[in-house]
Amino acid sequence: MPPRLHNRPRSSAPVFAALGDETRLAIVAQLSSRGPRSITSLTEGSSVTRQAVTKHLHVLNGAGLVHCSRRGRESIWELDSHRLQDAQRYLAEISAHWDAAIDRLRKFVED
Amino acid sequence: MPPRLHNRPRSSAPVFAALGDETRLAIVAQLSSRGPRSITSLTEGSSVTRQAVTKHLHVLNGAGLVHCSRRGRESIWELDSHRLQDAQRYLAEISAHWDAAIDRLRKFVED
DNA sequence: GCAATATGCAACTGTTCGGTTGCATTCATT
């Protein structure tokens, strides 16, 4: 593996921000369940304009959650699960840590 | 367990939106690691105003991530891990489902 | 070549958001 510089752990906040919109979350869910799709295909399932979907895709791309590849006249967007898993781990750590602390507190109070 | 009406599974988008801000994520992390705290105590660790912290706490509260209880002249804010775990599960499902689909696709292509 | 399809780009709009400042209120302590 090549050594990578600038490798400090980036915050998960941008990922959460990207997922914090109903439309975008729906896009992510659709990509996850129905596989890589074109913009028009993604727009059909949505209630907003194609351009709105395009914008959301770029936001998701900026958060490292999706990437696209051109195929003919359409661009196929695909999910990228790494950041998703990072965010998931982050949440797991926080709630686990919290629950452990609460448990300790409860046992302490019960004495 | 009392039967709860209006129990349809609420979207995780509001939770993600609440976590999608650096300041709020820092507050959550601080509550998780240092336990329930007052607003002033949370403000000390932050770079913004007390009122800003207050606003963020209300946003987190709106997403069901924290709750507060008055003690004397200070209000103690506490983490609420349920929604956090919901969101975590949601992310786990999405990425797991996606990875499984990708695996199937790879095996299919390799034939 | 031409019509239809798929996307890209840019400007514009109303709303939400993060943050601040100023002032009022509540509570503890002496």
Add this chain to the structure above:
DNA sequence: AATGAATGCAACCGAACAGTTGCATATTGC
């Protein structure tokens, strides 16, 4: 009762955001 500490409330501001419309560009298929 009076001072200080902790919080609540409200108005305000600039920036970011979600979404739209209009038009340009590229690609497919007949």
